[in-house]
Each structure stands twice: as C-alpha cells, then as structure tokens.
Amino acid sequence: MGNGSLREAESVSRSPDRDLELRCVRLGFIPLTDCAVLVAAREQGFFARHGLDVRLCREPSWANIRDKVDSGALDGAHMLAPMALAAGQGVPGAGIRPITTAFSLGLNGNAITVSRGLYQRLQEADPVAMATRPITARALKTVIAADQRAGRPPLTFATVFSFSAHDLQLRYWLAAAGIDPDRDVRLVVIPPPRVADHLEAGLIDGYCVGEPWNSQAVARASGCILISGHELWNNAPEKVLGMTEAWADAHPRTHRALIMALLEAAAWLDDPVNRPQAVECLADEAYVDVPAELIARAMIGEVVYEPGSAPRSQPDFHVFSRYAANFPWLSHAVWFMTQMVRWGLIEHPADWLQAARCVYRPDRYREAAQELGWPSPSRDTKLEGEHPDPWTLAQAGHSLILGPDRFFDGRVFDPQAADRYLGSFVPFPVSDSSLSSQESS
Numbered sequence: 001m002g003n004g005s006l007r008e009a010e011s012v013s014r015s016p017d018r019d020l021e022l023r024c025v026r027l028g029f030i031p032l033t034d035c036a037v038l039v040a041a042r043e044q045g046f047f048a049r050h051g052l053d054v055r056l057c058r059e060p061s062w063a064n065i066r067d068k069v070d071s072g073a074l075d076g077a078h079m080l081a082p083m084a085l086a087a088g089q090g091v092p093g094a095g096i097r098p099i100t101t102a103f104s105l106g107l108n109g110n111a112i113t114v115s116r117g118l119y120q121r122l123q124e125a126d127p128v129a130m131a132t133r134p135i136t137a138r139a140l141k142t143v144i145a146a147d148q149r150a151g152r153p154p155l156t157f158a159t160v161f162s163f164s165a166h167d168l169q170l171r172y173w174l175a176a177a178g179i180d181p182d183r184d185v186r187l188v189v190i191p192p193p194r195v196a197d198h199l200e201a202g203l204i205d206g207y208c209v210g211e212p213w214n215s216q217a218v219a220r221a222s223g224c225i226l227i228s229g230h231e232l233w234n235n236a237p238e239k240v241l242g243m244t245e246a247w248a249d250a251h252p253r254t255h256r257a258l259i260m261a262l263l264e265a266a267a268w269l270d271d272p273v274n275r276p277q278a279v280e281c282l283a284d285e286a287y288v289d290v291p292a293e294l295i296a297r298a299m300i301g302e303v304v305y306e307p308g309s310a311p312r313s314q315p316d317f318h319v320f321s322r323y324a325a326n327f328p329w330l331s332h333a334v335w336f337m338t339q340m341v342r343w344g345l346i347e348h349p350a351d352w353l354q355a356a357r358c359v360y361r362p363d364r365y366r367e368a369a370q371e372l373g374w375p376s377p378s379r380d381t382k383l384e385g386e387h388p389d390p391w392t393l394a395q396a397g398h399s400l401i402l403g404p405d406r407f408f409d410g411r412v413f414d415p416q417a418a419d420r421y422l423g424s425f426v427p428f429p430v431s432d433s434s435l436s437s438q439e440s441s
Contacts, residue, residue, distance in 0.1 A: 020051050020052070020251075020253050020254045020257055021250065021252075021253055021254050022251050022254045023051060023052060023053050023254075024053045024054075024055070025052055025053070025075045025076070025254065025258065026054075026057055026074050026075050026076075027054055027056055027057065027074065027075065027076050027077055027078070027241075028058075028059045028064070028065050028068055028074040028076075028077035028078065029056055029057070029058060029077065029078040029287075030058075030061070030065065030078060030191075030192055030193075031058060031192070031193055031287060031288040031289060031290075032078075032109075032192055032210040032211065032212075032213075032239075032288065033109060033211040033212055033282060033288065033295055033298055033299060034078075034105060034106055034109045034210055034211075034239055034318065035078050035239075035282075035287065035288070036106075036282055036299075036318075036320065037105050037106060037262055037265050037266050037269060037320055038054075038056055038078055038105075038265075039056065039278075039281055039282060039287050040265040040268055040269050040274075040278055041054070041261045041262050041264070041265035042054055042056055043281050044265060044268055046261040046262070046264045046265045046268070047258075049261065049264075050257040050258075050260050050261045052254070052257055052258065052261060054258075056286075056287075057074060058287070059077075060193070061191035062080055062160055062161040062164070062191070063161070065077045065078070065079060065083075066087075066094065066095045067095075069095070069099070069242065069243060070095045070097055070244070072244075072247075075243060075247060076242060076243030076247065076258070077241075077242055077243070078105060078239050079099070079239060079240050079241070079242030080160075080161055080163060080164045080165065080239060080240075081101070081104075081165060081237055081238065081240045081332070081333070081336060082163040082164055082165060082167075082336045082340060082345075083099070083161060083163040083164065083242070084099040084100070084101050084240055084242045084359050085163070085333055085336055085337055085340070085346075085355075085356070085359050086163040086340065086345065086346055087099040087359075088100075088358050088359035089346045089347065089349070089355065091345070091346050091347075093162060093163070094163050097244045097245070098244065098245040098246075098358070098359070099242050099244060099245065099359060100243065100244070100245040100248050100358075100360075101241055101242045101328055101359060101360060101361065102248075102259055102328055102361040102362070102363075102364035102368070103240060103241040103258075103259050103262055103263075103326055104237055104238070104239075104240050104325060104327065104328055104329075104332075105238065105239040105240060105241060105262075105326070106238055106318060106319055106320040106321075106325050106326070107235040107237060107238060107316075107318075107319040107320075107323065107403070108228070108229050108230040108235060108236060108238065108316060108317055108318055108319055109211055109229055109238050109298070109317065109318050110166055110169060110208055110209065110210050110211075110228070110229030110232075110236075110238070111208070111209070111214040111225045111226075111227065111228045111229060111303075112170060112173060112208045112225070112226045112232075113199070113206060113207055113208075113209070113214045113217050113218075113223045113224065113225050113226065114205060114206035114223060114224060114226055115199055115202070115205050115222065115223055115224075116221065116222060116223060116224060116307075117205075118143070118155065118206060119223075119224040119226075119306075121143050122139040122140060122143060122226075123139070125142040125143050125146070126139035126142055133227075133231070134227050134231035134232070134408045135226050135227045135231075136173070136176065136177055136408070137173055137174050137176065137177035137179055138177050140177065140179065141178055141179050144179060144184050144185070153186075154185050154186045155185050155186070155205040155206070156186040156187075156188060156203070156205050156206075157170060157185050157186070157188075157204065157205060157207060157208070158187075158188050158189065158190040158195050158198065158204045158206075158207035158208075158209075159187060159188075159189060159208050160189065160191065160192050160195075160208075160209055160210075161189060162189060162345065163340070163345065165229075165236065165237070165238055165336070166208040166209060166210070167187070167208070168336060168339040168340070168343075169208055169229060169233070169236070171339070171342075171343055172232070173227065173232060173408075175425070175428070176408075176409045178426075180428040180429070181343070182343070182428065183428070183429070188204065190204070190207070192210060192213050193213065195207045195209050195213050195217075196213050196216040196217040196220065196222070196223070199217050199222055199223050200217070200220060200223075206223075206226075210238070211295070211297070211298040211318070212288065212294040212295050212297070215294045215295075215297045215298065215303070215304065216290065216294055218304050218305070218306065218307055219294055219304075219307075221307040221308075224305060224306045224307070225303065225305040227408070228303065228317060230314060230316055230317055231408055232407070232408050233384075233385075233407050234316075234403065234404040234406045234407075235316065235319060235323055235325075235402075235403040235404060235405055237329070237332040237336075240328065241258065241259070241262065243255075248361075248364075255364065256364070256368045256371065259364070259365060259369075260368045260371060260372055263321075263326060263368065263369065263374065264372070266320040266325065266326055267320075267321045269320040269321065270319070270320045270321040270322050275300060276296070278299065279292050279296045280292055282295050283295055298314070298317045298318055299317075301313060301315040301316070301317050301318075302314070303317060316403065319403065322401075322403065323401065323402045323403035324376070324377055324393070324400050324402055327362065327365055327376060327377050328360040328361060328365055329360075329362070329377075329380065329381065329382065330353055330356045330357060330360055330362065330380040330381045330415060331380075331381040331382050331383070331384055331413070331415040332384070333356035333359060333360045334352045334353060334356050334381075334415040334418050335384055335413050335415070337356065337418075338352075338413075338421060338422045342422060352415065352418040353381070353415065353416075356415075357380075362376075362377070362380050375397075375398045377393060377395070377400060378395040379395075381415045381416070382402075383412060383413065383414055384405050384412070385405055385406055385407045385410075385411055385412040385413050386412050387402070387403075387404050387405050388404055389404055390402065390403055390404060391404075411424075
C-alpha cells in the first residue's frame, strides 16, 4: 500500500501535461475481488502515469453506487453491467440519468452458494445430479417440489441488485431446470458484504454473488459453492466502468485516460507473477477488508467448493485482460437485455443493437487502445456460446485469442437474432412483481 502510493506520487510529479479536462476523479467501488482493476490502477501508479489523481470511494451497496453516480457525487464507478443498460432504458430503480460504458472490468467472478443444510438436502434428493459438473438445478427442483407438497414456505435466495449479472445468472440457472424464479423461490436483494452473514444466520438459503463472499461462507463452514459463474457461462461479462453519458461527453480526454490506465492495470493483473501482490493489496481495510487467503482462492484459481474439501482448479475464475476481456461487446449487452426482457425487468427495445449501442461504446474503447498502440476487436458483436475452447478472432493486421464462451446448457446466442433466441425459452407465467419490484435501498 505504502509503496504503491509512493510510486503514484512520483508518477504524478513527472507525468506529462495531457490537457485533461479533469485530473481529480472520484470513482466508487463495492468491496469485491473484481474491483481489482481499479485498485491496481491506483496502487501501481497507472492512473498517475496518465495524469490522473483518482480517489477510490468504497460504497456499501449497489444502490449507493447508482445514487452517487446519478447525482454527480461520484464521477464514475465499478458498476453492474445490467444496471447501466437498464438506466439506458429509463427503467425506474436503475437511475435517472443515462449511463455509458466503454470498458469491461473483466470476465467471470461470480458463484452460486447454498447453506450446508440445503446442500445436504440436494445431495439426498438427487446424488447423480449433484455429482455431475457443471451442477444444474435439477436436485433443487426436486427439493422445491417436496417443500410445496409439504406446505413449506419457499426457499429464499439473494442477489446483489435487481439489475445485475448475478440476478440474471441465478434466474438462468434456475429456469433451465424448470424452476420459476418469481414463484417457486423467493428472491431478495442483499449487498455483497452481507450475504454470508445472512446465510450463516439462516435468513437465506443461498445466493449468487461475486468473490470473496462465496469463499467466506465456505471458510466459515456455513455454505457450499454449487457452481461458478465461469461454469454457468465460460468467460461471461461482469462489471463495467460506468458513468453518466453527460460526464463522458463533457470529459472525453479524461475518460480516454481512465480507459488507458485501466487497460494497463488489467494487463498487470493478468500476469500470474503479480496476483499475490494484488491479493495482499485487495485484502487491505481500504478495499475488500477480508483475510488475504479468501481473496487468493479465486485470484489464484484454486477454489474450495465445500468446507474441508480439496481446492478445485479454476484458472479462469477471474480474467482481467486476456481474451479481450475489457472490450465492451455489444453481444454481451444484448444478451443481458434479452434476459431482462425475459423476466420483465425492462421493456422490449425496438432495436436490440441500437439500444445496446446507446450504452456500450466500443468506439471509445478503440480510441484508447489505439493511443496505447494495443490491438482491439474490429467488430462489435460475436456469437456467444459457440466455442468450447480458446479461439482466434482473425482480423486485418492482427488476431486476438479469445476464450471459451460456452453456456452450461449448450445454447448459442446470436445477437443478430435476439428475438428468436428470446422466443426459444419455455415461458413461465408473467409475474405481477417484475417491473415494480426494483431494489431502492
């Protein structure tokens, strides 16, 4: 921490005059492992190298992030990608002012965790399903059916915000087994740092959250990880750097400098040599404030799924730079929107790609990458779910290695055929609570 701050101060003193509209920038973050790109950019001096003096502001909930970015108390933030997209659609609960992003903070990072008691019930209900990876919700469907016959209340699962990859991943996983997320279980919103406490207290039965809050439940022997986000959708998009469209338009050079610094920080993080140093930094009380060994599990890719079990290798549990991880793919944005439409969280857009382009700005990403002399994808979309292995995106002048992108249920998503994809899901009865139940606290 101290050395990082010293390096930053030295870099500021000799950084060139970049004619930035704004040098002092306030960025919010939630204490999660995937805030690492912001932390590394500050502590390793990448922000300062690009003429920026960035203050990182730790916030207790995604609602705080939403409200402070919306009001201008923060210039930008570590932000849930679906939150930015919902704000772009003008959905109540997602923010008032349109949000934009030109930078993805990484891939993967989430998991679905359940209580020890529910885990035991799942094993007893369907041991074959529980022994087959990736674990589906088939055993959970059996447990839910038994509870319904016995007249028991529905199981309660938490996500971190109504407009989040966590909410959409949990719903996707449940629905693939025929579980209606709006009727067969109870979904609640709990800020990430509190979910393990709620699980341990018996207030919830499971949750979908980012690290290190899954590993915390395992370390306390109160929970078991069922499936990681990478297993649900290989190299799925997660958080973005979000800010109001008005702020980005008013500060184009500052925005570009932020993206350049974050690109360099993400590349630094994806060098395995640097991961232990990043773990120690994230563990600091100013950032995630948990024991370093909990953060190390996902960062090093050796995740403990059950108390007392051997670590399971997940080398891509967190990807910060590889596989063009920072590029704001419109296909990622459209997939999120199809799922939000599926569950009544947003209205059906008239033009999927145009709606995505109003929020996701690959053109701004390319400007920053070009100034660094780094390659970037020449197209804005790709098929999602088609590749079980790393693959090469060939383009004029260079090629990029992208990662596997399989969905656990084998589906392939074509953003050019979003309506057909959306229509392929077996519909559940329309919920009365969808559009009116957005989190506000």
